[in-house]
Amino acid sequence: MQIGIIGAGRIGATIARLLARAGHHVNLSNSRGPDSLVCLVQELGSSARAVPVSIAAECSDVTFLAVPWTNLQTLSDRFLFADVILVDTTNPYSHEFEVLDLGECTSSEIVARHFPSARVVKAFNTLYWETLATRGTRHLAHRLIVPLAGNDVVAKATVSELISDCGFAPLDIGTLREGGTLQQPGKLLFNRPLTVSEAKKLLESA
Numbered sequence: 001m002q003i004g005i006i007g008a009g010r011i012g013a014t015i016a017r018l019l020a021r022a023g024h025h026v027n028l029s030n031s032r033g034p035d036s037l038v039c040l041v042q043e044l045g046s047s048a049r050a051v052p053v054s055i056a057a058e059c060s061d062v063t064f065l066a067v068p069w070t071n072l073q074t075l076s077d078r079f080l081f082a083d084v085i086l087v088d089t090t091n092p093y094s095h096e097f098e099v100l101d102l103g104e105c106t107s108s109e110i111v112a113r114h115f116p117s118a119r120v121v122k123a124f125n126t127l128y129w130e131t132l133a134t135r136g137t138r139h140l141a142h143r144l145i146v147p148l149a150g151n152d153v154v155a156k157a158t159v160s161e162l163i164s165d166c167g168f169a170p171l172d173i174g175t176l177r178e179g180g181t182l183q184q185p186g187k188l189l190f191n192r193p194l195t196v197s198e199a200k201k202l203l204e205s206a
Protein backbone atom coordinates (compact mmCIF):
# COMPACT_ATOMS: atom_id res chain seq x y z
CA MET A 1 0.00 0.00 0.00
CA GLN A 2 0.93 3.65 -0.29
CA ILE A 3 1.26 4.94 3.26
CA GLY A 4 1.27 8.63 4.21
CA ILE A 5 2.93 9.76 7.42
CA ILE A 6 2.13 13.23 8.75
CA GLY A 7 4.59 13.88 11.55
CA ALA A 8 7.84 11.93 11.30
CA GLY A 9 8.95 12.13 14.94
CA ARG A 10 9.14 9.27 17.43
CA ILE A 11 5.84 7.61 16.60
CA GLY A 12 5.63 8.55 12.90
CA ALA A 13 9.18 7.39 12.13
CA THR A 14 8.62 4.17 14.08
CA ILE A 15 5.48 3.33 12.10
CA ALA A 16 7.30 4.27 8.86
CA ARG A 17 10.15 1.86 9.70
CA LEU A 18 7.76 -0.99 10.52
CA LEU A 19 5.67 -0.54 7.38
CA ALA A 20 8.62 0.00 5.03
CA ARG A 21 10.15 -3.19 6.42
CA ALA A 22 6.86 -4.95 5.67
CA GLY A 23 7.06 -3.89 2.01
CA HIS A 24 4.81 -0.82 1.90
CA HIS A 25 5.63 2.47 0.18
CA VAL A 26 6.00 5.24 2.71
CA ASN A 27 5.43 8.94 2.01
CA LEU A 28 6.88 10.91 4.93
CA SER A 29 6.11 14.50 5.86
CA ASN A 30 6.69 16.89 8.73
CA SER A 31 6.36 20.59 9.45
CA ARG A 32 9.88 21.54 8.31
CA GLY A 33 9.62 20.03 4.85
CA PRO A 34 11.16 17.15 2.84
CA ASP A 35 14.79 18.36 3.10
CA SER A 36 14.75 17.73 6.85
CA LEU A 37 13.84 14.06 6.27
CA VAL A 38 16.80 13.08 4.07
CA CYS A 39 18.47 10.89 6.72
CA LEU A 40 15.30 8.98 7.57
CA VAL A 41 14.52 8.40 3.89
CA GLN A 42 18.06 7.12 3.30
CA GLU A 43 17.67 4.77 6.24
CA LEU A 44 14.36 3.40 4.94
CA GLY A 45 15.61 2.86 1.39
CA SER A 46 13.88 2.95 -1.96
CA SER A 47 10.38 2.33 -0.61
CA ALA A 48 10.40 5.69 1.19
CA ARG A 49 10.30 9.31 0.07
CA ALA A 50 9.85 12.67 1.73
CA VAL A 51 6.99 14.86 0.51
CA PRO A 52 4.97 17.90 1.60
CA VAL A 53 2.04 17.16 3.94
CA SER A 54 -0.57 17.59 1.20
CA ILE A 55 1.14 14.96 -1.00
CA ALA A 56 1.49 12.53 1.90
CA ALA A 57 -2.27 12.66 2.33
CA GLU A 58 -3.29 12.83 -1.32
CA CYS A 59 -1.26 10.00 -2.80
CA SER A 60 -1.72 7.45 -0.03
CA ASP A 61 -4.23 4.68 0.64
CA VAL A 62 -3.79 5.10 4.38
CA THR A 63 -2.39 8.16 6.14
CA PHE A 64 -1.09 8.27 9.70
CA LEU A 65 -1.60 11.42 11.74
CA ALA A 66 1.36 11.54 14.14
CA VAL A 67 1.67 15.16 15.24
CA PRO A 68 1.38 16.55 18.78
CA TRP A 69 -2.25 17.13 19.74
CA THR A 70 -1.58 20.83 20.20
CA ASN A 71 -0.62 21.03 16.48
CA LEU A 72 -3.83 19.51 15.17
CA GLN A 73 -5.32 22.92 14.41
CA THR A 74 -2.25 23.86 12.35
CA LEU A 75 -3.35 21.24 9.79
CA SER A 76 -5.95 23.59 8.46
CA ASP A 77 -7.04 22.10 5.14
CA ARG A 78 -10.29 20.43 6.09
CA PHE A 79 -10.60 18.64 2.77
CA LEU A 80 -7.05 17.34 2.74
CA PHE A 81 -8.07 13.85 3.72
CA ALA A 82 -11.07 13.28 1.43
CA ASP A 83 -11.98 9.59 1.58
CA VAL A 84 -8.52 8.65 2.82
CA ILE A 85 -8.25 6.28 5.76
CA LEU A 86 -6.71 8.44 8.46
CA VAL A 87 -5.11 6.59 11.36
CA ASP A 88 -5.15 8.85 14.38
CA THR A 89 -2.17 8.06 16.61
CA THR A 90 -2.46 11.24 18.66
CA ASN A 91 -3.12 11.66 22.36
CA PRO A 92 -4.67 14.79 23.81
CA TYR A 93 -1.81 16.24 25.87
CA SER A 94 -1.23 19.93 26.54
CA HIS A 95 2.13 21.64 25.97
CA GLU A 96 2.82 20.87 29.66
CA PHE A 97 2.10 17.17 28.99
CA GLU A 98 -1.14 17.18 30.98
CA VAL A 99 -4.11 15.15 29.71
CA LEU A 100 -6.69 17.60 28.37
CA ASP A 101 -10.31 17.38 29.45
CA LEU A 102 -12.32 16.99 26.22
CA GLY A 103 -15.68 16.58 27.92
CA GLU A 104 -17.83 13.75 26.55
CA CYS A 105 -15.86 13.48 23.29
CA THR A 106 -12.93 11.24 22.55
CA SER A 107 -9.93 12.85 20.93
CA SER A 108 -10.49 10.90 17.71
CA GLU A 109 -14.03 12.22 17.43
CA ILE A 110 -12.49 15.68 17.48
CA VAL A 111 -9.98 14.61 14.82
CA ALA A 112 -12.85 13.22 12.73
CA ARG A 113 -14.69 16.52 13.06
CA HIS A 114 -11.55 18.38 12.00
CA PHE A 115 -11.21 16.19 8.87
CA PRO A 116 -14.87 15.49 8.03
CA SER A 117 -14.20 13.58 4.79
CA ALA A 118 -11.62 11.22 6.28
CA ARG A 119 -12.37 7.70 7.44
CA VAL A 120 -10.81 7.96 10.88
CA VAL A 121 -9.48 4.95 12.76
CA LYS A 122 -7.91 5.35 16.18
CA ALA A 123 -4.83 3.10 16.50
CA PHE A 124 -1.14 3.01 17.41
CA ASN A 125 -1.69 5.57 20.18
CA THR A 126 -1.59 3.29 23.22
CA LEU A 127 1.94 1.84 23.09
CA TYR A 128 5.15 3.74 23.79
CA TRP A 129 7.14 4.19 20.57
CA GLU A 130 10.03 2.02 21.80
CA THR A 131 7.60 -0.82 22.52
CA LEU A 132 6.28 -0.52 18.97
CA ALA A 133 9.82 -0.36 17.60
CA THR A 134 11.06 -3.46 19.42
CA ARG A 135 8.19 -5.79 20.31
CA GLY A 136 6.73 -6.73 16.93
CA THR A 137 7.06 -10.46 16.24
CA ARG A 138 6.16 -13.12 13.69
CA HIS A 139 5.08 -15.48 16.47
CA LEU A 140 1.33 -15.00 16.57
CA ALA A 141 0.88 -16.24 20.15
CA HIS A 142 3.44 -13.73 21.45
CA ARG A 143 2.04 -10.71 19.69
CA LEU A 144 1.02 -7.65 21.69
CA ILE A 145 -2.29 -6.04 20.85
CA VAL A 146 -2.68 -2.77 19.07
CA PRO A 147 -6.27 -1.77 19.82
CA LEU A 148 -8.21 0.04 17.13
CA ALA A 149 -11.50 1.90 17.13
CA GLY A 150 -13.58 3.49 14.41
CA ASN A 151 -16.98 3.87 12.82
CA ASP A 152 -15.96 2.57 9.37
CA VAL A 153 -15.74 -1.23 9.35
CA VAL A 154 -13.89 -1.47 6.02
CA ALA A 155 -11.33 1.10 7.10
CA LYS A 156 -10.77 -0.85 10.33
CA ALA A 157 -10.16 -4.05 8.35
CA THR A 158 -7.47 -2.29 6.29
CA VAL A 159 -5.79 -0.87 9.38
CA SER A 160 -5.94 -4.31 11.04
CA GLU A 161 -3.89 -5.71 8.13
CA LEU A 162 -1.28 -3.01 8.65
CA ILE A 163 -1.11 -3.76 12.37
CA SER A 164 -0.49 -7.44 11.54
CA ASP A 165 2.18 -6.43 9.00
CA CYS A 166 3.97 -4.62 11.85
CA GLY A 167 4.04 -7.79 13.97
CA PHE A 168 1.24 -6.88 16.38
CA ALA A 169 -2.26 -8.24 16.95
CA PRO A 170 -5.14 -5.94 15.95
CA LEU A 171 -7.96 -5.83 18.50
CA ASP A 172 -11.10 -4.07 17.30
CA ILE A 173 -12.72 -2.51 20.36
CA GLY A 174 -15.60 -0.66 18.73
CA THR A 175 -16.54 2.83 17.66
CA LEU A 176 -14.61 6.06 17.97
CA ARG A 177 -16.70 6.83 21.06
CA GLU A 178 -16.79 3.48 22.91
CA GLY A 179 -13.47 1.99 21.81
CA GLY A 180 -11.75 5.34 21.58
CA THR A 181 -12.54 5.96 25.24
CA LEU A 182 -10.67 2.81 26.31
CA GLN A 183 -7.63 3.95 24.31
CA GLN A 184 -7.34 7.40 25.89
CA PRO A 185 -4.49 8.26 28.31
CA GLY A 186 -5.24 6.86 31.77
CA LYS A 187 -7.92 4.45 30.49
CA LEU A 188 -8.03 0.65 30.44
CA LEU A 189 -5.90 -0.11 27.37
CA PHE A 190 -3.53 2.84 27.46
CA ASN A 191 0.18 2.13 27.79
CA ARG A 192 -0.38 -1.55 28.57
CA PRO A 193 1.58 -4.07 26.52
CA LEU A 194 -0.84 -7.00 26.51
CA THR A 195 -1.27 -10.19 24.53
CA VAL A 196 -4.69 -10.89 22.99
CA SER A 197 -5.72 -13.26 25.79
CA GLU A 198 -4.56 -10.85 28.49
CA ALA A 199 -6.47 -8.01 26.84
CA LYS A 200 -9.65 -10.06 26.46
CA LYS A 201 -9.53 -11.07 30.14
CA LEU A 202 -9.01 -7.46 31.14
CA LEU A 203 -11.93 -6.28 28.98
CA GLU A 204 -14.21 -9.02 30.35
CA SER A 205 -13.39 -8.18 33.95
CA ALA A 206 -13.87 -4.43 33.44
Ligand SMILES: NC(=O)c1ccc[n+]([C@@H]2O[C@H](COP(=O)([O-])OP(=O)(O)OC[C@H]3O[C@@H](n4cnc5c(N)ncnc54)[C@H](OP(=O)(O)O)[C@@H]3O)[C@@H](O)[C@H]2O)c1
Nearest residue numbers: 007008009010011030031032066067071090091125128129
Ligand atom coordinates in the same frame (compact mmCIF):
# COMPACT_ATOMS: atom_id res chain seq x y z
N1 LIG B 1 6.03 9.15 21.58
C1 LIG B 1 5.26 8.07 21.82
O1 LIG B 1 5.71 7.05 22.40
C2 LIG B 1 3.82 8.08 21.35
C3 LIG B 1 3.11 6.88 21.42
C4 LIG B 1 1.78 6.87 20.96
C5 LIG B 1 1.20 8.02 20.47
N2 LIG B 1 1.93 9.18 20.44
C6 LIG B 1 1.28 10.39 19.91
O2 LIG B 1 1.83 10.62 18.62
C7 LIG B 1 1.87 12.02 18.34
C8 LIG B 1 3.30 12.38 17.97
O3 LIG B 1 4.13 12.15 19.11
P1 LIG B 1 5.71 12.01 18.95
O4 LIG B 1 6.21 11.58 20.27
O5 LIG B 1 6.04 11.23 17.74
O6 LIG B 1 6.10 13.54 18.69
P2 LIG B 1 7.47 14.13 18.11
O7 LIG B 1 8.57 13.14 18.24
O8 LIG B 1 7.63 15.47 18.74
O9 LIG B 1 7.17 14.32 16.55
C9 LIG B 1 6.15 15.18 16.12
C10 LIG B 1 6.20 15.24 14.61
O10 LIG B 1 5.08 16.00 14.17
C11 LIG B 1 5.52 16.90 13.16
N3 LIG B 1 4.59 18.01 13.06
C12 LIG B 1 4.21 18.90 13.98
N4 LIG B 1 3.31 19.77 13.47
C13 LIG B 1 3.13 19.42 12.17
C14 LIG B 1 2.35 19.92 11.11
N5 LIG B 1 1.54 20.98 11.28
N6 LIG B 1 2.43 19.32 9.90
C15 LIG B 1 3.24 18.26 9.71
N7 LIG B 1 4.01 17.72 10.69
C16 LIG B 1 3.95 18.30 11.90
C17 LIG B 1 6.90 17.30 13.61
O11 LIG B 1 7.59 17.84 12.52
P3 LIG B 1 8.83 18.86 12.76
O12 LIG B 1 9.82 18.12 13.60
O13 LIG B 1 9.31 19.16 11.38
O14 LIG B 1 8.24 20.05 13.46
C18 LIG B 1 7.44 15.94 14.05
O15 LIG B 1 7.93 15.22 12.94
C19 LIG B 1 1.39 12.72 19.61
O16 LIG B 1 0.05 13.09 19.44
C20 LIG B 1 1.56 11.66 20.70
O17 LIG B 1 0.63 11.82 21.77
C21 LIG B 1 3.22 9.24 20.85
